[in-house]
Amino acid sequence: MRILVAMSGGVDSSVVAGLLKEQGHEVIGATLQLYDHGAAVQKKGACCAGQDIHDARNVADRLGIPHYVLDRESRFRDAVIEDFAASYARGETPIPCVRCNQTVKFQDLVMLAHDLGADALATGHYARRVEGSDGAELRRAADLTRDQSYFLFATTAEQLAFTRFPLGDYRTKAEVRAEAVRLGLAVAEKPDSQDICFVPEGRYHELVGRLRPEAGEPGVIEHADGRVLGTHHGIGRYTVGQGRGLGSASRDGETPLYVTGLDASRRRVIVAPRSGLADTEVLVGEVNWLIPPPEAPLACQVKLRAREMPQPATAFWDAEAAMLRVVLGEPAIAAPGQGCVLYDGDRVLGGGFIRRPQRVVDSAGRAA
Amino acid sequence: MSRLYLDANASEPLRPAARAAMLAALDVAGNPSSVHAEGRMARKLLEEARGTVARHLQGRAQDVVFTSGATEANALALHALGRNRRVLVGATEHPAILQAVPEAPRLPVAMDGRLDLAALDAMLGAGPPSLVCLMAANNETGVLHPLMEAAGLCRRHGALLHVDAVQVLGRVAMDWAAIGADSIAISAHKIGGPKGVGALLVKPGADVAPLWRGGGQERGRRGGTEALPAIAGFAAALDDLNLEAARKLGALRDAIEQGAGAATAGRGAPRLPNTACLMLPGLKAETQVIALDLMGIAVSAGAACSSGKVAASATLQAMGLGEAAACAIRVSLPWNAPADAAEGFLAAYSQLHARLRR
Numbered sequence: 001m002r003i004l005v006a007m008s009g010g011v012d013s014s015v016v017a018g019l020l021k022e023q024g025h026e027v028i029g030a031t032l033q034l035y036d037h038g039a040a041v042q043k044k045g046a047c048c049a050g051q052d053i054h055d056a057r058n059v060a061d062r063l064g065i066p067h068y069v070l071d072r073e074s075r076f077r078d079a080v081i082e083d084f085a086a087s088y089a090r091g092e093t094p095i096p097c098v099r100c101n102q103t104v105k106f107q108d109l110v111m112l113a114h115d116l117g118a119d120a121l122a123t124g125h126y127a128r129r130v131e132g133s134d135g136a137e138l139r140r141a142a143d144l145t146r147d148q149s150y151f152l153f154a155t156t157a158e159q160l161a162f163t164r165f166p167l168g169d170y171r172t173k174a175e176v177r178a179e180a181v182r183l184g185l186a187v188a189e190k191p192d193s194q195d196i197c198f199v200p201e202g203r204y205h206e207l208v209g210r211l212r213p214e215a216g217e218p219g220v221i222e223h224a225d226g227r228v229l230g231t232h233h234g235i236g237r238y239t240v241g242q243g244r245g246l247g248s249a250s251r252d253g254e255t256p257l258y259v260t261g262l263d264a265s266r267r268r269v270i271v272a273p274r275s276g277l278a279d280t281e282v283l284v285g286e287v288n289w290l291i292p293p294p295e296a297p298l299a300c301q302v303k304l305r306a307r308e309m310p311q312p313a314t315a316f317w318d319a320e321a322a323m324l325r326v327v328l329g330e331p332a333i334a335a336p337g338q339g340c341v342l343y344d345g346d347r348v349l350g351g352g353f354i355r356r357p358q359r360v361v362d363s364a365g366r367a368a
Numbered sequence: 369m370s371r372l373y374l375d376a377n378a379s380e381p382l383r384p385a386a387r388a389a390m391l392a393a394l395d396v397a398g399n400p401s402s403v404h405a406e407g408r409m410a411r412k413l414l415e416e417a418r419g420t421v422a423r424h425l426q427g428r429a430q431d432v433v434f435t436s437g438a439t440e441a442n443a444l445a446l447h448a449l450g451r452n453r454r455v456l457v458g459a460t461e462h463p464a465i466l467q468a469v470p471e472a473p474r475l476p477v478a479m480d481g482r483l484d485l486a487a488l489d490a491m492l493g494a495g496p497p498s499l500v501c502l503m504a505a506n507n508e509t510g511v512l513h514p515l516m517e518a519a520g521l522c523r524r525h526g527a528l529l530h531v532d533a534v535q536v537l538g539r540v541a542m543d544w545a546a547i548g549a550d551s552i553a554i555s556a557h558k559i560g561g562p563k564g565v566g567a568l569l570v571k572p573g574a575d576v577a578p579l580w581r582g583g584g585q586e587r588g589r590r591g592g593t594e595a596l597p598a599i600a601g602f603a604a605a606l607d608d609l610n611l612e613a614a615r616k617l618g619a620l621r622d623a624i625e626q627g628a629g630a631a632t633a634g635r636g637a638p639r640l641p642n643t644a645c646l647m648l649p650g651l652k653a654e655t656q657v658i659a660l661d662l663m664g665i666a667v668s669a670g671a672a673c674s675s676g677k678v679a680a681s682a683t684l685q686a687m688g689l690g691e692a693a694a695c696a697i698r699v700s701l702p703w704n705a706p707a708d709a710a711e712g713f714l715a716a717y718s719q720l721h722a723r724l725r726r
Contacts, residue, residue: 028658028662066661066662066710067652068658070654071654090553112655112658115651115655115659115723116662117659117662117723141413
């Protein structure tokens with residue numbers, strides 16, 4: 001097969017390229033230039049391409065495969081970075097990796113692969129793609145600590161059919177690194193990437209403030225019962241469930257307080273004790289189904305954030321409104337903007353983005 | 369798979385004469401600055417090469433400064449001639465110029481890519497003494513600027529003129545004496561010489577302050593021991609140039625343009641005989657370049673960035689080609705293009721068409 005491999009320059013996708021080449025496939029490497037690295041690290045004169053791009057090219061040279069760097073800066077800025085900042089400005093907590101997978105990676109690279117006459121696209125994601133009776137199924141990786149199926153919920157059935165995840169069956173990262181050593185890849189010992197790629201220093205609120213100044217404007221921290229407990233330096237610094245960065249509003253007497261809502265229009269951060277934090281029901285939009293959309297209530301498990309195990313829930317799909325209502329078995333923290341992904345055991349059934357519950361901004365402008 | 373190399377404007381294949389000259393020069397042990405016989409031998413080679421460069425550009429040998437390439441030659445010209453002058457650059461100049469003086473006002477070009485002379489006249493008349501930077505031929509489209517007329521306007525307004533002659537050298541005859549530019553930058557590997565050497569020719573009496581201190585080589589205008597083997601190859605490539613052979617590439621180029629069924633940027637303008645800039649709206653330049661590469665054909669889009677990424681062409685955007693600028697590839701025939709280059713290219717290119725129709 002002719003296979004296009006998305007190579008980030010990290011150990012995972014490098015091993016993917018090496019394994020497929022070893023299996024006798026015609027491998028084509030592609031690395032996405034997503035943002036101006038020099039600008040991101042704020043170092044004058046630094047090249048637009050970061051070290052990762054050079055690493056990817058060196059791996060491709062080592063493997064003897066053609067390799068291309070694709071300029072996706074403007075696409076990434078529009079589809080991912082702007083969305084990231086806009087999401088914070090709305091009082092949500094974005095997951096840029098999903099947006100990136102959804103647009104720059106699976107939409108664009110699948111199209112490129114088709115244009116290049118490739119038979120498949122392969123990535124270094126930790127997830128499994130299994131050929132089921134009704135087509136390709138997305139499943140959790142064998143290594144549950146590395147499983148990235150959550151970030152892949154927006155991959156359409158059509159894209160999934162065309163995609164391969166050769167690392168999904170590896171049980172530990174150590175095994176993958178061992179493969180890199182065996183294949184003679186210089187990136188074998190390269191540390192895992194951290195944080196959000198386009199905010200290397202982790203100071204994402206600076207970026208958000210630059211793109212969306214309103215997310216950096218001060219406002220009040222208000223208890224859910226209406227008492228003003230303090231002030232803040234922009235809602236872009238907060239996320240639902242957060243207990244830090246609240247200053248004098250971090251406690252109500254002896255009771256620790258947490259962010260339960262972000263009211264962008266009034267620049268209010270709403271806090272409450274832990275008991276007021278959890279939701280029993282989650283509203284989900286922009287849903288992507290990897291099974292036929294269920295007409296009846298669907299018993300399943302859900303993940304409301306990347307780092308947690310799926311929890312029991314029942315999903316109600318409203319096809320007309322294109323909205324998913326998920327009733328949780330146990331109350332849990334749901335941050336608007338994050339993904340809500342539905343599982344049946346290992347299998348991903350679908351997923352969408354958590355919407356803000358209407359209760360945060362009711363007619364009185366008060367948290368209910 | 370046999371490959372078809374059609375990216376001469378990025379780098380020409382090495383001419384055998386240049387290879388032979390370099391191999392011979394590699395065995396010259398001396399430093400051109402040394403006093404002994406070995407040094408004198410090296411110096412002789414160097415000065416012969418300098419004379420060759422001067423002869424081809426119709427200048428004086430003592431006014432030739434060897435550099436690491438055209439980027440440095442351009443930078444040296446900006447540094448030496450641009451002092452206390454406003455710098456004006458053509459809108460379609462190479463990134464070597466555009467990125468060196470990012471704030472410099474850009475001289476607009478017409479739809480066909482040629483310099484807008486009326487705009488040049490107006491801009492020269494409107495401001496302080498200027499240095500004008502213009503390329504003789506564009507790297508992406510091959511379009512030739514009206515250099516003689518531009519030089520006349522510069523003289524009339526008391527402006528200096530620096531010409532980037534990288535692409536025109538060896539491809540179209542130029543009357544450098546009549547143009548009378550204040551400096552000319554050229555590059556060896558664009559004419560079938562080695563990578564890593566270029567030259568700047570300045571006018572007699574020009575005051576050329578070096579880009580860096582240290583080393584007194586090149587009459588104090590460029591420090592560092594001269595890259596003798598590369599310079600010898602450069603001179604040999606210059607003497608191997610054949611304008612008649614270059615002109616004949618035009619027939620292959622025409623066959624490619626006629627057979628491609630795509631719009632050609634700058635078609636109405638006088639152009640280099642080896643360059644075709646083909647626009648296939650609907651299929652990104654990047655995809656075309658990659659697809660052709662996988663089919664064994666080397667072409668390019670835009671100017672190559674060190675990261676290897678394919679960026680939309682600033683040249684074509686300056687020509688007002690908008691969307692099409694993102695869908696253009698450059699086919700540039702090398703001096704040794706095979707006789708069936710057009711057939712080979714068109715067979716692959718037609719597959720791109722087929723994908724587009726899919």
